Amino acid sequence: MELDAILDRVRDxxxxxxxxxGGEPLVQKESSVLLSQLIGxxxxxxxxxxxxxxxxxxDPRVMLVMDIKAPGSGExxxxxxxxxxxxxxxxxxxxxxxxxxxYEWACSMIHRHGLPRRCEILLAPAFGxxxxxxxxxxxxxxxxxxRLNLQIHKFIWPPxxxxx
Numbered sequence: 001m002e003l004d005a006i007l008d009r010v011r012d013x014x015x016x017x018x019x020x021x022g023g024e025p026l027v028q029k030e031s032s033v034l035l036s037q038l039i040g041x042x043x044x045x046x047x048x049x050x051x052x053x054x055x056x057x058x059d060p061r062v063m064l065v066m067d068i069k070a071p072g073s074g075e076x077x078x079x080x081x082x083x084x085x086x087x088x089x090x091x092x093x094x095x096x097x098x099x100x101x102x103y104e105w106a107c108s109m110i111h112r113h114g115l116p117r118r119c120e121i122l123l124a125p126a127f128g129x130x131x132x133x134x135x136x137x138x139x140x141x142x143x144x145x146x147r148l149n150l151q152i153h154k155f156i157w158p159p160x161x162x163x164x
Contacts, residue, residue: 035047039059064092072099084113084118087118093122095121096125103135107144124151
């Protein structure tokens with residue numbers, strides 16, 4: 001879809017908040033232009049990214065929701081660590097955790113990089129792998145400055161009902 005068509009569609013939607021997501025937005029060469037144009041037209045703009053590509057050229061007025069893949073995902077090496085330098089108040093880091101080992105890894109990342117001073121941190125239990133109550137217990141025991149994030153779409157439409 002062409003940039004102007006996207007902007008027209010957003011305008012026709014009559015909303016004030018736009019979230020750019022789906023796969024990895026930064027793979028699209030004009031994503032940064034789209035984000036800046038949306039901001040320039042007065043929209044509040046969020047972008048979800050898997051963190052594998054640099055966010056250096058993303059308009060700083062865009063709220064980032066950035067995934068950091070835990071070891072249990074098998075993709076922990078995909079994260080572009082310099083992206084942490086571009087986080088700001090209001091941005092979110094999301095980590096989906098499969099087990100206690102992932103939780104310990106997340107704690108290390110949070111403390112080593114001073115993430116609570118930079119942004120909000122969302123920890124989610126991997127659906128069907130880590131019980132949400134267990135993750136809450138660990139967070140409370142450690143007084144970890146994070147928010148619980150459930151993958152709510154998986155509760156509403158469990159994988160078995162989606163044909164996955």
